[in-house]
Amino acid sequence: MNVKETSMLEIRNLHVTVDGKEILRGIDLDVRAGEVHAIMGPNGSGKSTLSYVLAGREGYEVTEGSVRFKGRDLLEMGVDERAAAGIFLAFQYPLEIPGVTTMTFLKTALNAQRKARGEGELDAVRFLKLVREKAKPLNVSDDMLKRALNVGYSGGEKKRAEVLQMSLLEPALAVLDETDSGLDIDALKTVADGVNALRSSDRAMVVITHYQRLLDYIVPDVVHVLSQGRIVKTGGKELAHELEKSGYAAYGADAA
Amino acid sequence: MTEKATQNFIETYERTQARLPGADSWLSRRRETAVKAFAEAGLPHRRLEEWKYTDLRQVLEKAAFAPAPAHEGAVILPDSRSAAAFAAIDRYTVVFVNGRYRADLSHTSRLPKGVELHPLVDVVHEQWARDLVERRLDDGRQAENVVDLNTALMNDGACLRIRKGVKLDKPLHLLFFTADAGASHTRNLILIENEAEATIFETHVGAEAGFANIVTDVSLAEGARLGHLKLQDEATGAVHLATMRTRLEASAHFTSFTLTLGCGVSRGQNFVLFAGEGAEAHVNGAYALRGTQHSDQFCVIDHAVPGCTSHTLFKGVLDDSSEGVFQGKVIVRPHAQKTDGRQMTQALLLSRNAAMNAKPELEIYADDVQCAHGSTVGELSRDAIFYLRSRGIPELQARQLLISAFLDEALDLVPHEMARNALKSLTDDWFAEARA
Numbered sequence: 001m002n003v004k005e006t007s008m009l010e011i012r013n014l015h016v017t018v019d020g021k022e023i024l025r026g027i028d029l030d031v032r033a034g035e036v037h038a039i040m041g042p043n044g045s046g047k048s049t050l051s052y053v054l055a056g057r058e059g060y061e062v063t064e065g066s067v068r069f070k071g072r073d074l075l076e077m078g079v080d081e082r083a084a085a086g087i088f089l090a091f092q093y094p095l096e097i098p099g100v101t102t103m104t105f106l107k108t109a110l111n112a113q114r115k116a117r118g119e120g121e122l123d124a125v126r127f128l129k130l131v132r133e134k135a136k137p138l139n140v141s142d143d144m145l146k147r148a149l150n151v152g153y154s155g156g157e158k159k160r161a162e163v164l165q166m167s168l169l170e171p172a173l174a175v176l177d178e179t180d181s182g183l184d185i186d187a188l189k190t191v192a193d194g195v196n197a198l199r200s201s202d203r204a205m206v207v208i209t210h211y212q213r214l215l216d217y218i219v220p221d222v223v224h225v226l227s228q229g230r231i232v233k234t235g236g237k238e239l240a241h242e243l244e245k246s247g248y249a250a251y252g253a254d255a256a
Numbered sequence: 257m258t259e260k261a262t263q264n265f266i267e268t269y270e271r272t273q274a275r276l277p278g279a280d281s282w283l284s285r286r287r288e289t290a291v292k293a294f295a296e297a298g299l300p301h302r303r304l305e306e307w308k309y310t311d312l313r314q315v316l317e318k319a320a321f322a323p324a325p326a327h328e329g330a331v332i333l334p335d336s337r338s339a340a341a342f343a344a345i346d347r348y349t350v351v352f353v354n355g356r357y358r359a360d361l362s363h364t365s366r367l368p369k370g371v372e373l374h375p376l377v378d379v380v381h382e383q384w385a386r387d388l389v390e391r392r393l394d395d396g397r398q399a400e401n402v403v404d405l406n407t408a409l410m411n412d413g414a415c416l417r418i419r420k421g422v423k424l425d426k427p428l429h430l431l432f433f434t435a436d437a438g439a440s441h442t443r444n445l446i447l448i449e450n451e452a453e454a455t456i457f458e459t460h461v462g463a464e465a466g467f468a469n470i471v472t473d474v475s476l477a478e479g480a481r482l483g484h485l486k487l488q489d490e491a492t493g494a495v496h497l498a499t500m501r502t503r504l505e506a507s508a509h510f511t512s513f514t515l516t517l518g519c520g521v522s523r524g525q526n527f528v529l530f531a532g533e534g535a536e537a538h539v540n541g542a543y544a545l546r547g548t549q550h551s552d553q554f555c556v557i558d559h560a561v562p563g564c565t566s567h568t569l570f571k572g573v574l575d576d577s578s579e580g581v582f583q584g585k586v587i588v589r590p591h592a593q594k595t596d597g598r599q600m601t602q603a604l605l606l607s608r609n610a611a612m613n614a615k616p617e618l619e620i621y622a623d624d625v626q627c628a629h630g631s632t633v634g635e636l637s638r639d640a641i642f643y644l645r646s647r648g649i650p651e652l653q654a655r656q657l658l659i660s661a662f663l664d665e666a667l668d669l670v671p672h673e674m675a676r677n678a679l680k681s682l683t684d685d686w687f688a689e690a691r692a
Contacts, residue, residue: 055642055646056645056646057642057646058638058642078645078651079642079645079646079651080645080646080647080648080649080650080651080654082646083645083646083647083648084648088646088647089646091643091646094643095637095639095640095643097640097643097644097658097661098661098665099658099660099661099662099664099665100657100658100661104657105644105647105657108649108653108657109644109647109648109649110648112647112648112649112650112653113647113648116648116650148661165647169647169648
């Protein structure tokens with residue numbers, strides 16, 4: 001099988017420095033449509049850096065290597081261009097945006113992406129219907145939608161709002177950065193159900209997590225261990241359980 | 257030696273006094289006193305604490321405005337978005353061109369009974385007008401010298417008196433249009449009697465460089481209500497100085513909102529005196545400046561009696577090399593217990609060369625009060641922009657969304673819904689224009 005031809009995301013020898021310090025030191029990763037990859041690793045191993053580089057955050061300097069997404073050079077694309085092309089990053093700490101209601105934000109984002117793809121913008125009625133349909137299974141109330149984005153949301157509400165955005169924007173590749181952090185078990189289940197509902201043969205996911213717990217609910221096809229900026233081991237879902245027992249010490253990192 | 261700009265105003269007075277409204281009446285004597293006081297003090301300059309950030313003397317020395325000519329004949333009102341901002345609202349309209357009332361352009365028919373609306377010249381012989389002109393607010397002394405200049409030279413203005421219990425059924429829109437360069441001195445007098453109500457919109461537009469020195473004296477009797485909304489979008493060569501002095505009797509209610517988009521130099525002064533208990537004043541505003549624009553908001557809220565509420569919020573966006581100023585003072589006099597006084601100013605700098613000077617002050621002499629003040633100056637959050645862009649929103653649109661959200665917190669305080677939306681679309685356009 002020729003992996004290169006079918007990969008949605010293709011990362012080759014990726015080196016990234018932040019403030020002059022090398023954080024990613026040669027990442028290779030292939031993610032194909034329909035797959036869910038988990039990237040596990042201790043704090044400081046470079047997990048969040050990888051997610052930000054994919055999303056295009058400034059301050060992350062790629063010194064070597066390449067990233068291709070659906071055959072295009074991802075690193076040449078702007079942040080919003082990547083989003084319109086189908087990349088979605090669910091933030092570990094979603095930002096609070098005072099003064100912009102969640103509803104306005106969702107509509108602006110969806111229509112911006114549709115416009116960038118040459119599709120027509122949705123009118124208010126069709127948009128509202130769509131949002132309600134997507135919000136319901138995630139227990140996102142109309143009241144939440146009317147409030148300023150993430151302002152005063154609980155940890156669980158913020159993560160549900162992220163999944164709602166993902167559900168509405170229907171990305172080809174979703175990167176979930178520590179989506180389990182700060183969630184109790186009920187909130188975790190709601191979020192995981194939302195994510196699982198989005199699994200499909202034409203969508204890929206990269207789930208970044210420190211703990212195995214989330215992977216009980218979002219079961220990955222492939223698990224990678226990231227340590228000191230490199231993928232040091234790759235295996236099936238059982239690798240997550242091994243890590244839960246043995247910790248990250250065996251991979252040359254603190255068991256943080 | 258008196259500096260040139262001050263001397264010019266004095267000469268204008270000497271030359272025109274016989275033709276100004278109220279010649280040979282109490283007003284000519286009042287003008288005489290005012291011009292003497294003005295000549296003594298001169299134009300305010302930066303060595304005065306209250307004018308530290310806006311050196312009016314220097315600004316007017318440089319600009320050297322001659323008196324604005326009377327603009328006879330046809331006038332084409334500008335087709336700008338600001339001039340038309342309130343066009344969709346059912347309202348009475350009074351138009352001033354170069355500071356002079358134009359009956360032919362105004363629409364004030366079918367005013368309700370008990371509502372009197374006249375140009376200044378028609379009310380100078382009435383006692384209520386005289387009371388308002390001669391009134392001095394204890395807290396307004398820092399404004400007095402520019403008010404003196406206005407008193408000496410005022411030649412027109414809108415004078416509104418609403419009788420006891422009468423409600424003005426539609427907003428009254430005062431449209432000030434600068435058609436020719438020059439200086440004008442406008443005096444508006446507003447008396448709202450017991451339990452009466454009015455909403456007033458003011459728009460200041462023009463493509464010409466002028467100096468507008470506007471004084472609006474307001475008296476709100478017991479239980480009276482006034483909603484005041486002002487939009488200033490004059491040419492960048494223009495200098496705008498507006499002083500509003502409002503006295504509130506018991507249970508009166510005053511809301512004021514100023515949106516500043518235009519002028520090279522502008523200063524809005526708001527003096528509020530609480531003279532009766534249980535009254536409420538909301539003095540708010542927003543501004544969006546670019547280029548080398550300079551805007552100064554100066555507020556003094558004097559709680560002279562107990563149990564009154566004052567809230568002030570000014571928010572501004574400053575781009576390029578523009579400069580914003582907020583100076584605010586809340587005074588709580590010794591017996592003014594149960595005062596609720598809050599004042600906040602926030603500015604967003606869009607450029608490294610923009611500057612904000614903020615000086616909020618509290619002067620509290622009573623002990624059972626709730627007072628707070630604060631000031632923040634910041635820039636757009638890069639993290640917030642990244643977050644919005646990561647959802648597919650292009651950078652310029654993301655910035656615009658955040659800027660609008662910032663200003664909307666202030667604009668949301670405009671009570672009149674249609675007017676509020678009109679102002680919001682102007683501020684939305686402001687950013688779009690800059691990048692067009």
